[in-house]
Amino acid sequence: MCDGESILKKTSGRSAEQEPAVLDPGELGAFVDGFLQRRDVFLQTSRQHGSPLYVIEEDVLRERAARFTKTFRGVLPDVRVYYAMKSNNHPAIARTLVQAGLGLDVSSGLELRVALDSGAKDIVFSGPGKTDEELNLAIENRDRATLLIDSFGELQRLGGLAAKKGASIRAGVRLTTHDGLWRKFGIPLAELPRFLNVAAGSDCVCIRGLQFHTSWNLDPGKQVEFIARLGNTLSKMTPDQRAMIEFIDIGGGFWPAQGEWLQSAGTAESRTADAVMPRSVPALCHYNHPATTIEDFADDIALAVRTHLFPHVSCRICAEPGRWLCNDAMHLLLTVVDKKAEDLVITDAGTNAIGWERFETDYFPVINLSRPGRTERKCFVLGSLCTPHDVWGYAYWGEGIQPGDVLLIPTQGAYTYSLRQEFIKPLPAVVAITGPTAIRGLMT
Numbered sequence: 001m002c003d004g005e006s007i008l009k010k011t012s013g014r015s016a017e018q019e020p021a022v023l024d025p026g027e028l029g030a031f032v033d034g035f036l037q038r039r040d041v042f043l044q045t046s047r048q049h050g051s052p053l054y055v056i057e058e059d060v061l062r063e064r065a066a067r068f069t070k071t072f073r074g075v076l077p078d079v080r081v082y083y084a085m086k087s088n089n090h091p092a093i094a095r096t097l098v099q100a101g102l103g104l105d106v107s108s109g110l111e112l113r114v115a116l117d118s119g120a121k122d123i124v125f126s127g128p129g130k131t132d133e134e135l136n137l138a139i140e141n142r143d144r145a146t147l148l149i150d151s152f153g154e155l156q157r158l159g160g161l162a163a164k165k166g167a168s169i170r171a172g173v174r175l176t177t178h179d180g181l182w183r184k185f186g187i188p189l190a191e192l193p194r195f196l197n198v199a200a201g202s203d204c205v206c207i208r209g210l211q212f213h214t215s216w217n218l219d220p221g222k223q224v225e226f227i228a229r230l231g232n233t234l235s236k237m238t239p240d241q242r243a244m245i246e247f248i249d250i251g252g253g254f255w256p257a258q259g260e261w262l263q264s265a266g267t268a269e270s271r272t273a274d275a276v277m278p279r280s281v282p283a284l285c286h287y288n289h290p291a292t293t294i295e296d297f298a299d300d301i302a303l304a305v306r307t308h309l310f311p312h313v314s315c316r317i318c319a320e321p322g323r324w325l326c327n328d329a330m331h332l333l334l335t336v337v338d339k340k341a342e343d344l345v346i347t348d349a350g351t352n353a354i355g356w357e358r359f360e361t362d363y364f365p366v367i368n369l370s371r372p373g374r375t376e377r378k379c380f381v382l383g384s385l386c387t388p389h390d391v392w393g394y395a396y397w398g399e400g401i402q403p404g405d406v407l408l409i410p411t412q413g414a415y416t417y418s419l420r421q422e423f424i425k426p427l428p429a430v431v432a433i434t435g436p437t438a439i440r441g442l443m444t
């Protein structure tokens with residue numbers, strides 16, 4: 001199975017030793033209740049379109065986009081928000097967010113083509129190892145795309161390709177934030193003045209900004225720390241170099257405020273082989289790494305920007321949220337196909353629909369919409385793939401569980417749909433819900 005998300009997790013910079021708190025049962029109950037109150041629309045969606053399904057909630061996307069933008073614009077003078085398409089690459093999500101006024105952040109030629117088709121007028125393209133074909137696509141669409149250059153080598157190739165087309169392209173440069181494997185992204189901060197000097201010699205590449213990205217931020221600590229280091233570098237640059245900077249892009253990595261929910265298997269005290277592949281259904285213990293609200297992220301980042309950056313440059317601040325925007329805007333609907341024991345059911349979908357073994361360690365409630373109940377009951381809820389790692393959860397919320405029951409796994413919008421893979425079972429179809437009740441129909 002694809003390990004993309006686990007790789008993000010292991011390299012996030014969050015200390016794996018930092019133990020989570022127990023997830024507040026009141027908070028969890030209220031979360032489940034919110035979905036039970038709308039069970040009719042989900043059941044109707046399943047009846048109308050079959051099972052399994054990905055369900056997109058466009059209103060949630062619009063609300064998130066408006067709140068993120070308003071929050072950052074409330075504390076900084078000039079802000080532009082770009083949705084990071086990698087977090088959920090369904091074209092309808094990009095289209096909805098573009099219509100809500102956001103730009104798009106893409107990381108490949110493939111994503112750039114989808115972004116162009118979505119009607120986006122303002123696109124940033126970052127990522128290591130861009131091919132000549134990808135650079136050419138960005139050059140051809142330079143009226144809509146800003147290229148965030150990843151290395152000195154890429155600067156040289158871009159200059160050569162743009163010169164061949166007689167074009168001049170607006171660009172920025174990505175800065176490395178961490179050591180180790182994160183060195184694959186961008187150039188070291190200490191190299192920034194030299195990079196700007198080299199770029200100033202090109203007629204075809206116009207450097208107008210800087211970008212960095214830190215991942216898996218439960219609070220703004222890493223962002224604030226890098227902004228302080230960047231301010232220190234800017235303070236030592238020449239006025240000409242500083243004058244080139246029209247934007248600073250602080251990347252994404254904002255964690256949704258509900259925090260990171262884990263099963264007991266994801267915690268240090270139970271990190272054993274049996275916890276990851278339990279023989280019997282594990283205890284119902286859920287944990288939470290709490291996260292900061294977006295308002296607090298914005299306040300702390302704005303203070304850091306004013307303290308460390310604005311004394312040296314007067315520029316726009318850009319952000320590239322992915323997870324924060326799309327996490328709550330997509331859910332999974334499944335159906336129980338087989339009940340093999342009181343504590344063991346098999347569903348019609350496998351976790352190839354989300355592309356990785358997420359629920360062995362991450363916790364999300366499995367809600368039985370067909371037999372609604374406010375009690376969580378222990379049960380292996382497993383998918384239909386030929387691997388025992390195919391786990392949806394170790395419990396369900398409801399009054400019993402039987403073949404034919406429709407299950408909801410809520411808030412699966414981030415780094416699941418993008419990581420889906422063709423493996424044994426067909427992928428679920430995609431349906432959109434607009435407003436609390438209206439089902440818009442199949443989108444694939």
Ligand SMILES: Cc1ncc(COP(=O)(O)O)c(C=O)c1O
Pocket residue numbers: 084086087105126213215216251252253254320321322323324
């Ligand atoms: C450059 C860049 N920007 C933005 C994001 C989005 O991050 P998140 O979805 O955590 O907000 C990523 C994720 O990997 C990224 O690499």
